[in-house]
Amino acid sequence: MTLSEAGTLTPPGDAPASADAPAYLHGVVAQFETVDDILAAAAKCRDHGFTDWDCHTPFPVHGLDKAMGVRNTVLPWLVFCGGLTGFLTGIGLQYFTNVMEYPFVISGKPMASWPIYVPVVFELTVLFSALTTFFGMWGMNGLPQLHHPLFFSERFKRASDDKFFVSVMADDPKFDAAQTTTFLESIGATHVDRLEE
Amino acid sequence: MNAHAASMERPVLKDKTRLGDVGPKIAHAALILGLIALGGSIAWGVTLEGGKPLWKSYLINFAFFTSLTLGGLFFVIIQHVTHAGWSVVVRRVAEAVACNAWLMALLGAGFVLGGGMGSLYEWWHLHPGHGNHLYDIKAPYLNHTFFYIRFVAYFAIWIVLSQYFFRTSVKQDESGDPNLTLAMERRSPLAVILFALSLTFFAVDMLMSLEYAWFSTMFGVYYFAGTAGAFFAVAILTLSFLQGRGLLTESVTKEHYHDLGKLVFAFVVFWCYIAYSQYMLIWYANIPEETFWYQNRLGDGWKGLSLFLLLGHFFGPFLFLMSRWQKRRHGTLLAAAIWMLFMHWIDMFWLVKPGADMPALQSSVFDLTLFIGMGGLWVWALFRRLQDVSLVPERDPRLGESLRFENY
CATH class of the missing domain: 3.40.1520 (hypothetical protein tt1634)
Structure with a gap:
């Protein structure tokens, strides 16, 4: 039992208003x-x-x-594009910083040395793929849904x-x-x- | 509940599991072709330029076919270590492939005793105490006596292991005793250790010590990465061949091929990972006593081959096999398997051929004839082995699981 502000008693189990509305x-x-x-x-x-x-x-x-x-889900294609984006981001980021923005000779290597790009490119490919998989799966399933x-x-x-x-x-x-x-x-x-x- | 009850029943094999008269035809043709090609090459090549072109080609193909054999042994051991169920219908082929260790032992003995060592390995002629510091510190390892001991030990390990797994598995075909599976599983961890050590040092002895001054701790793993990947390709090809002859048509399904395809894909990536790790450290440190090995592989024509290896052994198959459908479609998987075997051979060529004596890319007719020679004998030994046994472990306790296997 609840006491309404008007001071009248509402009987239990009697849901307000919705009782008259048609059920959806x-x-x-x-x-x-x-x-x-x-x-x-x-x-x-x-x-x-x-x-x-x-x-x-x-x-x-x-x-x-x-x-x-x-x-079949299109998610793999999204992940592929995500991975490719990471791959290109990795190359672009290192090329931009090492060659264009702040050229600096390190241990006598050429400015653009692909062997040293690989770890970052690899990590960014994996990261972008993983994030695309995770958020793509949530998004395509309409999650989160409370x-x-x-x-x-x-x-x-x-x-x-x-x-x-x-x-x-x-x-x-x-x-x-x-x-x-x-x-x-x-x-x-x-x-x-x-x-x- | 239903699945559990079904696994209790003894599974019924609905297909042909015996080679029958398919076997001898293949075996005989392969044997004759192999003997002619091998015998002809040796007879002609042993006097040519001191036998050096012959022995280089011999070593390429010896390393190639040994790696296929070892790949089979690796597969068998790993299935027992992991108590795998899916792979039971594939395992007999792997067991038979591994048993070719005796053939590789004979071919290896031919190389060592026939003059291959003296012809290709500079350290074979060196003696400690002549002011060659790099050799002196390696002499306790790189000397004739210890080499012979190791060489015998490698093949002894591989023959004993492969025979043990093959024979125990065949024994189970008759008795159906699940304790045999348990026994193999109990012994497989020790087998893994023996396998890893023997394969690593075999690669060091036969391939890395071609340049005794060079060293890389990644080298054994590099050889292993190619080895395992190549075996999965061999398994796909062998099973396809058998199915083409109306054998194993029911037990081996698209699902098993799909898994073998995944393993090929995995080892494409693993190979590149290892190859890069080896290359990057040496490139980065830039020490002459290490970099010369890569320098030999960046010379005239060699640079193109190195690039081809990177594209053909990694980028191409990586993109080609990435999709699930490419691995499940038989034609594309078969094409990938053939390609990966070819690339593995190129990889062996790339390891053995270059050197100070060969500044420009150069191939020899023996590369091909010895491939046919050893390949013929290898196929012959494989089909001989499979002739009198069932092509699947008929009474393996996990056979039902393997027959029902599906990828989801």
């Missing part, structure tokens, strides 16, 4: 019981033509990406324990609350939860 549907999440079930269901969802959907399993399920029809509609489902908590889930989001052009629910049940879902706010 983010999508549905379907529970599956076994690895084989989720693999079969993923293939059927893929063939059904969903685009904004995902699978959630408590452990890595081999072959799931193939069943889902996940396309909340997700999936957490509206109590049952979904078992995705980190012993159950397998397929979620289809409302943004998917093929999404229709009733039809999608029926479809998911028809391919072996034991429960389908609405992700409602």
